[in-house]
Amino acid sequence: MSCWHAVSADEFARLLQAIELGNEADAARMPDEAAALKVMQAAYERLKALGFRDFTYCPKDGQYREFVEVGSTGVHSGYRDASGVWIAEAGDLWPSKPILFRDPHAPGMEARRAGTQGGPVHDSPIGVAEAPQPDPTPKAGE
Secondary structure, eight states: OOOOOOOOHHHHHHHHHHHHHHHHHHHHHOOSHHHHHHHHHHHHHHHHHTTOEEGGGOOOSOOEEEEEOTTOOSOEEEEEETTEEEEEETTEEEEEOOSEEEOTTSTTHHHHHGGGTTTTOOOOSSOTTTSOOOOOSOOTTO
């Protein structure tokens, strides 16, 4: 998805200034690789405390789950099957390479998710019942 929006020269200057300030804050908080890796590990451990698990253990059963991918600030709804992970977004399915997953219907998950509601976490604009479903027909070689 893309969106084009015209901005004034003043708005553009403010955007650039905000980006520069953000970059400076990141550099102060993470001055070297070791510091950046510590921040990344802390985020990984916090996400695990919020119910996420290492993607390696995600079943290939076509059930909808929540996924986190490096480079994204969202939690995305999708499923994993024998061909990979598919994220439901904007009425379509998109391939993904997540690092973490969680089952949103696991016991106690509502309490864990409470802190993430209203932030960058989002669900697909289409409901799970309306989302494209995996083909249950086994393919040759599976």
